[in-house]
Amino acid sequence: MSVTDCAEIVQRGDPDRHAATMAAPPAARDILFPLYALNLEIARAPWSSAEPMVAEMRLQWWIDTVSALAEGRNVSGPPVVMAVGPVLARDPRVSRAMIDLAEARRRDCWPDPFEGRDDLLAYLDATAGNLMWAAALALGAEERLEPAIRDAAMGGAIAAYLRAVPHLVARGRQPLPDDSASAIAGLAAEGLTRLEKARRVRFPTEVRPALWTVSPARQVLKGIVRDPARVGQGRAETSEFARRLALLWRVLRGRV
Known part of the structure; x- marks a missing residue:
């Protein structure tokens, strides 16, 4: 292949x-x-x-x-x-x-639900966080960048996971440990906080492509903070045009 x-x-x-x-x-x-x-x-x-x-x-x-x-x-x-x-x-x-x-x-x-928010965040770090860290390492990232890379990955992972909630529910899963509006908004706010932390770091040019995958996340998370109900209603997705524009902006600016 x-x-x-x-x-x-x-x-x-x-x-x-x-x-x-x-x-x-x-x-x-x-x-x-x-x-x-x-x-x-x-x-x-x-x-x-x-x-x-x-x-x-x-x-x-x-x-x-x-x-x-x-x-x-x-x-x-x-x-x-x-x-x-x-x-x-x-x-x-x-x-x-x-x-x-x-x-x-x-x-x-297994269909077992998450025990709480920390359990969910640990899962997202172990999956999306490890993927982004593997990609960054393969591109030459230094160890000192791992916390910031995992912050970026967490922001992107929370956005992607909240977008996937209706799909997971349809497959018989209980994806959120707390599906109240305040808990969902809080989870989205955590994603924004992580993205902001990563944004303050200056990543080497050769490592940046590993982080561009989170480009749509900020807009998704801001929308969920404003209206948490859109998660359960399947309205957390943004348009393809908006996602491509966010990617272009970050590529040109060299930002997360």
């Missing part, structure tokens, strides 16, 4: 992430698209069966596969495996972050 094939997978499964990555230089795309395609495969595994034990077995296959690729071993499997192998082998911290991400996805195999 080529990077182009990975890009097509990301385009179908995560259009906003695809658009953000297409704005990156070609060398960065060669790194990011395989990672993001792998992320989609991992995210789908827990939903691949209505039987939690079966779903967890499929997720475990991906955990074992990432571990093997990180060690430089040959692994057969879906085409994305071949494409992402060289990226995972670049730095053991990249593969470690992706393994931690996959481990966190075990929760998705």
Whole structure:
């Protein structure tokens, strides 16, 4: 599988992430698209069966596969495996972050609700936070940037998660530990706070493409703070034009 094939997978499964990555230089795309395609495969595994034990077995296959690729071993499997192998082998911290991400996805195999807001935030950091940190590491990020990168990821993750609430409810899940208007508005406000913290940091040019995926988040979160009911009503989404404009603005300004 080529990077182009990975890009097509990301385009179908995560259009906003695809658009953000297409704005990156070609060398960065060669790194990011395989990672993001792998992320989609991992995210789908827990939903691949209505039987939690079966779903967890499929997720475990991906955990074992990432571990093997990180060690430089040959692994057969879906085409994305071949494409992402060289990226995972670049730095053991990249593969470690992706393994931690996959481990966190075990929760998705089961319908158990989150115990509280802190539990939800920990899940979002372990999934979206590890993905963005893996992407940033693969692009050359220094360790000192990890807190700011995870702040940016959290802001984007809260926005994406709140947008996904109706979909998760339709699949029989209880996505929010507290679905009151005040709790939803508070969660969105937390996302804005995290984005603002990340915005104060000057990220190296080569690392910025890993953060452009959060471009639509600020507008989404501001809308939810104003009107929390839009989450349950499926109105948290913004227009494609607004999302592309937000991305363009951040690319041109070099900001989160």
